[in-house]
Amino acid sequence: MASTGLNYQTCGWSSPTATTLPPRTCLGAARVNGAAVSSKKNNKKRGFELRAVAAATAMEAVELKKDIAEFYDESSGLWEDLWGDHMHHGFYDPKAADVSVSDHRAAQTRMIDEVLRFAGISDKCPIGNVVDVGCGIGGSSRYLAGKYGANCKGITLSPVQAQRANALAADQGLANKQASFQVADALAQPFPDGQFDLVWSMESGEHMPDKAKFVDELVRVAAPGATIILVTWCHRDLGASEQSLQPDEKKLLDKICNAFYLPAWCSTADYLKLLESYSLEDIKAEDWSPYVAPFWPAVIRSALTFKGFFSLLRTGTKTIRGALAMPLMIQGFKKDLIKYSIITCRKPE
Amino acid sequence: MRLLSHNMLSSNIKGVSNGFPLRIEAEKVVVKQVDLNVGFLKNMFPKIEWKALVEASRTMGYAELPEEVEPSKLDSGDFLQKFHHALLELVLEEGALVCPETGRRFPVSKGIPNMLLHEDEV
Numbered sequence: 001m002a003s004t005g006l007n008y009q010t011c012g013w014s015s016p017t018a019t020t021l022p023p024r025t026c027l028g029a030a031r032v033n034g035a036a037v038s039s040k041k042n043n044k045k046r047g048f049e050l051r052a053v054a055a056a057t058a059m060e061a062v063e064l065k066k067d068i069a070e071f072y073d074e075s076s077g078l079w080e081d082l083w084g085d086h087m088h089h090g091f092y093d094p095k096a097a098d099v100s101v102s103d104h105r106a107a108q109t110r111m112i113d114e115v116l117r118f119a120g121i122s123d124k125c126p127i128g129n130v131v132d133v134g135c136g137i138g139g140s141s142r143y144l145a146g147k148y149g150a151n152c153k154g155i156t157l158s159p160v161q162a163q164r165a166n167a168l169a170a171d172q173g174l175a176n177k178q179a180s181f182q183v184a185d186a187l188a189q190p191f192p193d194g195q196f197d198l199v200w201s202m203e204s205g206e207h208m209p210d211k212a213k214f215v216d217e218l219v220r221v222a223a224p225g226a227t228i229i230l231v232t233w234c235h236r237d238l239g240a241s242e243q244s245l246q247p248d249e250k251k252l253l254d255k256i257c258n259a260f261y262l263p264a265w266c267s268t269a270d271y272l273k274l275l276e277s278y279s280l281e282d283i284k285a286e287d288w289s290p291y292v293a294p295f296w297p298a299v300i301r302s303a304l305t306f307k308g309f310f311s312l313l314r315t316g317t318k319t320i321r322g323a324l325a326m327p328l329m330i331q332g333f334k335k336d337l338i339k340y341s342i343i344t345c346r347k348p349e
Numbered sequence: 350m351r352l353l354s355h356n357m358l359s360s361n362i363k364g365v366s367n368g369f370p371l372r373i374e375a376e377k378v379v380v381k382q383v384d385l386n387v388g389f390l391k392n393m394f395p396k397i398e399w400k401a402l403v404e405a406s407r408t409m410g411y412a413e414l415p416e417e418v419e420p421s422k423l424d425s426g427d428f429l430q431k432f433h434h435a436l437l438e439l440v441l442e443e444g445a446l447v448c449p450e451t452g453r454r455f456p457v458s459k460g461i462p463n464m465l466l467h468e469d470e471v
Contacts, residue, residue, distance in 0.1 A: 047448070047455060048464045051359035051369045051398070062420055 060263075061209050065157055065185065067318075068207050068261045072158035075319040076137055078311050082302045084108070085168060086139035088203045088231070089292040089340060099294045107295075112143055112202075118286065119229050119344040121198070125149050128197030131221055133186045134204020138165030138179060145178040150198070153191070155184035157207075187213045194223040205232030205271075209263035215274045222347045228280070230271065230343040231288075236336055237269040249337050252328060259325030268341045275345055283345040289333055292340045296330045350441045350462050352405050356397050360448035362470070368448055370401040371455070373408045377443035385433045391423055393436070406435040 079087060083104070090107025091114045092099060099107070116122040126149030132141040135154025138161075144150040156162050165181035184190045186201075187210060199222045208214035218228050235245060235253060245253070253265050268285050275283050302308045303323050312323055332338030360368025403414045413431045415422075422428045446455040446462050453470075455462050 045466045045470075046464050047360060047362055047453065047466045047470075048358045048368075048371075049361040050357050 061187075064207075064209055064261065064263055069157040069159065069183075071261050071318045071322065072136075072156070073160040074316045075322060076158065076161050076164060078315050078319060080137060080164070081311060082308055083299075084139070085137050085142070086111075087136035088140070089295045090298075091288075091291050092294050094290045094293070096294060099298060104295075104298055108139070109143060112140055114291075115202070115229060115231060115342060116148070118342055119227050120282075121227055129153075129195060129223075130198040130200055131155070131189070131191065131196040132181075133189070133199065133201040133218065134207065135161070135165060135181055137161050138168060138181055140200060140202050141165070141179045141181070142169055142172060142174060144198075144200070145174050146172070151177055152179045153196075154179070154181040155186060155189065156181065157183065157185065159183050187217060189217050189221050191221045193220050194226075196221050197223055197226050199226060199228040201230045201232065203231055203233070205230055206260070206262045206265075211264070211266055211270065212274055215271065219275075219278050219280070219347065224347055225349045226347045228345050228347065230341075232271075232341055232343075233265070234268045234271070234339045234341045235265045236339055237267045245337070249335070252332055252335070252337065256325055256328050256332065259321045259328070268339060268343065271341070271343050275343070279348060280345040281348055283343070285341060285343040287339050288342055289338070289340045293333065296326055296333070300326050300330075350457055350460055351437055352402055352409070352439055353393070353436050355405055355441075355446070356402055356436075358446070358464075360450070360453070362448055362451055362453055362466070365448060365450045368450060370398065370405065370449070371446040372449055373405055373441065374445040374447060374454070375409050375441055376445075377441075378409045379440045379442050380434075380438050381440050383433070383437045385429065387429060390429055390432055390436070394418075394423060394432070397436070402435060406439060409439045409441065411435055411439055 076087075086105070086108035088108060088111060090104050091111035092107050096103075113122060116124075121127065125147075127144060128150065130141065130144055130150040130152040132138070132144075132152050132154035135141055135152075135156050138152075138154050141150075141152035141154045145152050154162075154165060156165070162181045162183045165179075169179040169181070182190070186204065186208060199218050201218060205211070205214060218230070222228050235249070238244070244250070256262065257265070268287070272283060272285060303312055303326070312320060329338065333340075355371065355373065358369070358371055360371055362368065399418060400416075403416060406412070406414050411434065414435050415428070415431075418428070440460055441457050441462075442460050444457045446457060446464075447453070448455075455464050457463075
């Protein structure tokens with residue numbers, strides 16, 4: 001991460017199971033003569049220093065993947081019950097007043113259409129080979145396959161989701177070729193270079209601990225001429241003189257990170273900087289926060305319904321913790337701290 | 350001195366570009382029993398320079414550590430036992446640590462390495 005020079009607002013997320021204290025009897029091992037030299041000017045110099053230690057990100061990444069998988073294994077069913085098979089924000093008219101439940105489902109499919117339109121490929125049918133990075137239970141993939149004639153391959157960390165996604169595809173008569181799903185890591189996609197005409201990441205970027213690797217993989221699996229679409233939650237771009245977000249902003253994001261298993265937030269500008277380091281064409285981004293504003297209040301309302309509430313109680317702590325963090329998302333949007341960003345670009349032919 | 354410490358030490362004698370790892374001259378090695386702590390081992394593992402640990406434990410007379418480790422090995426009790434033994438139970442009582450570039454010897458006496466440089470080396 002450090003090599004890209006990006007300024008991540010890293011959350012204090014860590015697994016509660018790892019202990020970091022050494023056994024008491026080993027404290028003596030740390031005694032090395034020279035470490036306790038006084039600071040007086042006695043010209044005594046130590047012939048050693050501590051070597052640079054690679055941060056324990058490898059271990060944290062393994063734990064994070066496990067936690068993300070468990071979170072979605074646990075919560076997918078409830079979400080599907082209440083909201084259906086699209087696990088992303090709906091696209092609403094900014095002036096929309098009372099939005100009903102059925103409107104929300106329509107808004108979610110509208111989001112996919114609007115995203116394709118922004119990317120300039122909404123007229124393309126068939127869309128060709130698509131990779132759905134962070135596919136959830138396959139809502140986007142099946143929609144793209146059905147409406148745009150796509151051949152979609154979806155990847156998710158959650159075995160429960162992959163299984164459900166394949167089951168729904170079979171139910172809907174989408175042959176294996178049109179929409180198939182597997183458990184895989186977006187940071188190490190199980191596909192050869194240049195396989196896909198459309199690289200689709202709908203609200204999965206938030207979970208990636210290594211944004212540079214994530215973008216690298218998106219670019220790698222894109223075929224020449226392919227479109228890459230990234231829709232993700234970002235924090236606001238930093239001002240020219242800012243090194244990082246304000247402390248209160250970081251605190252809010254930290255709380256959300258812990259509840260939703262997000263390793264780190266970055267800004268839209270950070271993603272653009274990453275993309276610009278590849279030779280990609282037509283890189284553009286837009287802030288769609290105004291178009292998704294009704295979403296979180298609606299999700300909260302659904303959690304407070306009789307069905308929502310009692311189903312929630314039956315899920316588990318991970319889901320409940322996530323549910324309790326929903327007002328924080330609204331707060332984040334209101335403070336102009338959280339942005340719903342769409343970023344698209346094209347790989348040259 | 351235990352290999353946990355050795356794995357963190359790098360020579361910073363003036364002019365040295367790569368002072369890690371320090372070479373071990375083992376004259377007296379002792380085994381001191383330490384309770385195994387799985388959480389500690391799992392947390393330390395990513396911080397450890399593995400090749401240096403394998404090499405160092407061999408010098409200390411312990412050749413059981415595997416050359417390469419995949420993260421899944423961390424769930425193996427057998428591996429954890431070996432890792433634990435090498436990292437925490439092998440103690441260098443007498444011997445020396447040697448800077449890999451300059452050859453400067455830092456003596457280890459009664460388990461403590463003396464890393465202080467002489468007046469004329471500073």
